[in-house]
Amino acid sequence: MATDWLGSVVSINCGVTLGVYQGEVSSVDHGSQTISLRQPYHNGARCPVPEVTFSAMDIKELKFLDIQNTVHKPTAGQTAASEPGFLSAGCHAQSNRTTRSHATSNTAHSSTAPITILRRVPTGPSNSRGTAQTTPRRSNLRNGGAGGPVRTKDDECFGDGTDEDLDTDFDFEGNLALFDKAAVFSQIDGSSSHGNKAQHHSTHVEQKPLSYRHDENILEGKPVTYRQITVPQHGGKxxxxxxxxxxxxxxxxxxxxxxxxxxxxxxxxxxxxxxxxxxxxxxxxxxxxxxxxxxxxxxxxxxxxxxxxxxxxxxxxxxxxxxxxxxxxxxxxxxxxxxxxxxxxxxxxxxxxxxxxxxxxxxxxxxxxxxxxxxxxxxxxxxxxxxxxxxxxxxxxxxxxxxxxxxxxxxxxxxxxxxxxxxxxxxxxxxxxxxxxxxxxxxxxxxxxxxxxxxxxxxxxxxxxxxxxxxxxxxx
Known part of the structure; x- marks a missing residue:
């Protein structure tokens, strides 16, 4: 029954060290307890090798993202019953209905585009942190899979394919709503109007009250008389x-x-x-x-x-x-x-x-x-x-x-x-x-x-x- 899952798009989580792989199932071997993916993606980036093979001991979680010909294929429960040897190694298979609808809308690119499970950031402003999930970090694994060629540091930092066909667009409206430019300038100028900045500055200068030092009297008084001592006989100095x-x-x-x-x-x-x-x-x-x-x-x-x-x-x-x-x-x-x-x-x-x-x-x-x-x-x-x-x-x-x-x-x-x-x-x-x-x-x-x-x-x-x-x- 393993041939029934050939061509399915799955997501394999191998833990923190190896990361998450996505791709199309190309082969399943009961004897060696392995599964191979064609045109794989590693943590959202295309792998440099055309095929990656995984052992059941390394798989932490397996998810079906897109099942072709679902009418003729068994359910995830039937697969678990018919593949006891493969799932006994600790792999847990389940159907991801949340991502299935997303993957169905991109059927034309299912074999070439990376499969992402990021949720789109809401368009409304939000002050709470952590509402949007970020792209997972690239793993420290230097090869694309078992037996893959070693990538250089330049390829790891500047390798092509990391930004190809991303499925999540940056939410410009949501981020722009977080910055109210008019309110900021109003706070700086000390005014609630949104007119010309130079006009605000001149008005602010005209209305600015006089500032006094700590030893100056703020109350207006009579002019100081500096000759307060008068004598009937002057000494001459x-x-x-x-x-x-x-x-x-x-x-x-x-x-x-x-x-x-x-x-x-x-x-x-x-x-x-x-x-x-x-x-x-x-x-x-x-x-x-x-x-x-x-x-x-x-x-x-x-x-x-x-x-x-x-x-x-x-x-x-x-x-x-x-x-x-x-x-x-x-x-x-x-x-x-x-x-x-x-x-x-x-x-x-x-x-x-x-x-x-x-x-x-x-x-x-x-x-x-x-x-x-x-x-x-x-x-x-x-x-x-x-x-x-x-x-x-x-x-x-x-x-x-x-x-x-x-x-x-x-x-x-x-x-x-x-x-x-x-x-x-x-x-x-x-x-x-x-x-x-x-x-x-x-x-x-x-x-x-x-x-x-x-x-x-x-x-x-x-x-x-x-x-x-x-x-x-x-x-x-």
């Missing part, structure tokens, strides 16, 4: 802050009347000394390196500061600064000569300074020989300019100029003469005095004078400090 506010200088007489008015309202000398000491020490700590220098892991490199002070108010301000620096683990040397008479404020500050780790010296020989990190100059006095002629003052000034450390002068007096100690920074109090030192950078310190105290001496005052207590001033 003007400065400006980083934000552009104008800060005029005042003569020493007006500055002295301002401090006297503040003291009448309760801002005593002791309170001013403490405020000046805190602000000047903060500036000094910043000049020394701030958090990059003063850390617990850097105790072996403690900064060294030398304070040069006289027996007056300016000297007391420097001693207060040195006390705060010593409290912040800075190595402080205080130079203060032994005077027979010192102001009470100086004596009080020296008493507090003696309770710190700072060192007080009365001779220049006791100061460090090597360069230090910073020198704070408080030698000068507003009331007594003749101190410059004394020996202790001149020796201290010479030491500061010979030491290569930068100098910070706190509240220096107004002088048209050349400065004795070359200062890199000058710290003014409240309002700046007209300094003639062109090479020094001027800073302003807030000493806590209320606004109405300024008004009492005729100064229209608006604080230029903002969120800081010490700000830099630039020559206007």
């Amino acid at each position: 003007e400065y400006c802050t980083d934000s552009g506010l104008v800060v005029p200088s005042v003569p020493y007489d007006l500055h002295k009347r301002l401090l006297a008015a503040a003291e009448r309202w309760g801002l005593t000398l002791e309170r001013r000394l403490e405020t000046i000491g805190v602000c000047s020490s903060q500036m000094a700590l910043t000049l020394l390196g701030g958090p990059n220098r003063l850390t617990p892991k850097n105790v072996h490199q403690r900064p060294t500061v030398v304070l040069l002070c006289g027996p007056h108010i300016q000297g007391a301000q420097g001693i207060s600064c040195g006390r705060h620096l010593a409290n912040h683990e800075v190595e402080v040397f205080l130079f203060l000569p032994n005077f027979l008479k010192m102001q009470e404020a100086v004596t009080s500050e020296v008493s507090l300074f003696s309770r710190t780790s700072g060192k007080q010296v009365a001779s220049m020989k006791d100061l460090p020989v090597s360069p230090v990190d910073l020198v704070i100059n408080c030698l000068d006095c507003h009331e007594n300019p003749l101190l410059r002629e004394q020996a202790w003052y001149q020796s201290a000034a010479d030491w500061a100029n010979q030491n290569r450390a930068p100098v910070l002068s706190i509240d220096p007096p107004v002088s048209e003469q050349h400065q004795t100690v070359e200062a890199k920074w000058i710290l003014s109090l409240g309002l700046p005095l007209p300094s003639s030192k062109k090479d020094s950078r001027v800073y302003l310190c807030d000493i806590g004078i209320p606004k109405q105290v300024y008004q009492e001496v005729g100064i229209n005052y608006h604080s230029p400090f903002g969120c800081k207590f010490v700000i830099p001033l630039h020559t206007a």
Whole structure:
């Protein structure tokens, strides 16, 4: 009965290693348990040999795709009964009605075209993955069958016949429906219209709101008035802050009347000394390196500061600064000569300074020989300019100029003469005095004078400090 199946088109699945073969049955041998296919296709590609023979041991599944003269042929069940020897090796034959209708429509090409069992991709859009089956991969088998010639790598990659007479067409409409070009451009342009792209771009630019930086105010306000401080007596020089506010200088007489008015309202000398000491020490700590220098892991490199002070108010301000620096683990040397008479404020500050780790010296020989990190100059006095002629003052000034450390002068007096100690920074109090030192950078310190105290001496005052207590001033 094996001759009844000659000429039938079958599909033989030989597993993952050998793959799937399709072709026309040319012979069936009961003795050797083999079946041969004519004009075979291997995994959808035409084999280079005209015939392939399979053993029953290699066949995992056998399907009849097209049975010629089905009226005179037995059914799949009868074949299983009449071919017990062939099917006993593990082959399972069945009728593929789903593919039969497809193969019948291509009867004219049944002997020459490859038989595919791929389902056509639906034309409607679908977001689910895996709805369409892909073409099976080419097997690693390098020959077309048992005893077939070995194919080269070029034939395996670029061999002809792989795209011949494919029965499944690419679904262009279904794939095009997955990409909505109008919706994509609408999302890019921020508009739902589908007009001209250039017109959309110009409209988008016109309607784009203004963008602001993180430090800009989005609320419209009044124009900024940069001259917010006016004085009845001008010192002859003007400065400006980083934000552009104008800060005029005042003569020493007006500055002295301002401090006297503040003291009448309760801002005593002791309170001013403490405020000046805190602000000047903060500036000094910043000049020394701030958090990059003063850390617990850097105790072996403690900064060294030398304070040069006289027996007056300016000297007391420097001693207060040195006390705060010593409290912040800075190595402080205080130079203060032994005077027979010192102001009470100086004596009080020296008493507090003696309770710190700072060192007080009365001779220049006791100061460090090597360069230090910073020198704070408080030698000068507003009331007594003749101190410059004394020996202790001149020796201290010479030491500061010979030491290569930068100098910070706190509240220096107004002088048209050349400065004795070359200062890199000058710290003014409240309002700046007209300094003639062109090479020094001027800073302003807030000493806590209320606004109405300024008004009492005729100064229209608006604080230029903002969120800081010490700000830099630039020559206007």
